[in-house]
Amino acid sequence: MPELISPDAAWHHAWREAHLEWGPGLHEDGFGLLPGDDVETPAGFDAWLHRLAADTRCTYRWITEDGRVLGGIALRHEEHEAVPRAGRLGYGIRPSARRRGVAAWAVEAMLDEARRLGMSQVLAVSAAGNRASVRTLEAVGGVLQQDDDGGQVRRYVLAAAPGSE
Template identity: 30%
Template structure:
């Protein structure tokens, strides 16, 4: 059964395999989370020490005082794992800058290709909502491409209410409070 954990060095091999899956799909380019990570760490995350630096960076990124580009905000990241197998990630941006308010939203997630269509994204999003609420965010803005039917279904399953479309992005508001956001169901 999958778990949602803070980034951990124990899943290095599987994480790196997932990077290859994302790249094979054409993901991980500019203006993506994976693209940023690759730019900063791909030259060294194959080594245990380099991957430990990457994990430390992710932990530090959640703190307000961590060094980051001017246009970035503090962000907490969790990984979906099954044992030592990395399945995906979900991140919560602690605040919205202008670009995030229009297109990016508070929460972003992705599931590696070999782990899709099993309900992982829905379970992961529902599971992270209490953490998002604890950050003082309610409701949370989530966006997806207008062509991404699967992501739209994930957002709607978590209680997302459609607000509007801006360019190719659909925008939804998802309640994060415990009363409205039901506890994550067990994954079958």
């Protein structure tokens, strides 16, 4: 059974395995990676974790199971600068863990966190061509609000509080 954990330096090796599986780039939404982050060295990894922990406008969680990092998920709250572009919820599942319902499970778990933070709704943004993400957001009750950028981006609203649909 997967679980959500706070980013932790003890998981450096397992996190690096997941990161390497994705290949080069910063496409693992949910991990809060920035172009200048050094996640290769233990010191750089620790500095990145400290930056994440200091970000009071976002809750970062890693999706783990049996000693493996399956993915990451982030809940952006307050006035986080990424919300207009990326929404309040971002996630990524490593390729070998996809098609098992892990993303839907993690989204639902983060909606519980959103409820605890007093949020009634959560905006999630997906590339229209990312069929797996679109299916995930629809499976957890996401309601399509609009297509942006000529149909390239879809914005879904997810109910975080009971009865807020």
